[in-house]
Amino acid sequence: MITVVKADQAELDVRPGLSELFADGFKEWLGFFSKDPKKLAAAFAHMFVLDQFYVALHKGQVIGMAACTNGTSLSVKLDKQELRKHLGLYKGTLAGVFLKKEFETPFAQPLPRTGSIEFVGTASAFRGQGVATQLIRHILEHTPYEVYLIEEVADTNTAAMKLYNKLGFNEYKRREIPGHRAKKIGINHIVSLRLSKQPSSNA
Numbered sequence: 740m741i742t743v744v745k746a747d748q749a750e751l752d753v754r755p756g757l758s759e760l761f762a763d764g765f766k767e768w769l770g771f772f773s774k775d776p777k778k779l780a781a782a783f784a785h786m787f788v789l790d791q792f793y794v795a796l797h798k799g800q801v802i803g804m805a806a807c808t809n810g811t812s813l814s815v816k817l818d819k820q821e822l823r824k825h826l827g828l829y830k831g832t833l834a835g836v837f838l839k840k841e842f843e844t845p846f847a848q849p850l851p852r853t854g855s856i857e858f859v860g861t862a863s864a865f866r867g868q869g870v871a872t873q874l875i876r877h878i879l880e881h882t883p884y885e886v887y888l889i890e891e892v893a894d895t896n897t898a899a900m901k902l903y904n905k906l907g908f909n910e911y912k913r914r915e916i917p918g919h920r921a922k923k924i925g926i927n928h929i930v931s932l933r934l935s936k937q938p939s940s941n942a
Contacts, residue, residue, distance in 0.1 A: 756801025764860035782825035854884035
């Protein structure tokens with residue numbers, strides 16, 4: 740039995756679960772800062788803006804997460820002191836600089852009635868069991884937007900691309916990764932996806 744709730748309305752502290760999912764799901768991006776998933780989880784546990792996140796819960800455990808914002812509100816806010824505390828002065832400072840730019844950049848020209856779905860992740864033991872599907876469907880049904888964007892999907896993440904296409908998202912943009920970096924991280928393009936809700940028959 741899986742239930743989906745807003746993170747700030749959960750009956751348990753979901754931050755540890757969110758940070759573990761984040762550390763595991765984004766480890767290819769975070770490997771420079773630490774190879775230790777526990778250290779990464781501790782470093783990033785502070786950053787989640789809970790009223791922007793939804794969590795999938797199973798027997799009191801966070802097994803999935805996704806954020807949905809209006810493109811201007813932030814879903815995460817990094818604290819450099821927390822990062823330095825767990826990652827050390829040098830790597831903590833770098834994480835604060837580079838990840839702040841990556842994670843805390845709102846849309847330059849946010850579109851009206853458009854939602855941004857971010858930080859989708861599923862616990863490794865529950866992948867392939869429909870957790871992300873349930874999360875995203877919940878967001879689509881319980882948020883007021885007419886258009887939904889999912890940015891920054893790796894083209895090599897075929898499972899995610901298949902899921903998003905199945906839910907009705909279509910590619911509208913892709914950005915090529917420079918050759919030397921593409922070889923290093925194993926990603927050739929970053930893909931952006933878009934879904935428009937069908938207009939109501941009563942409209």
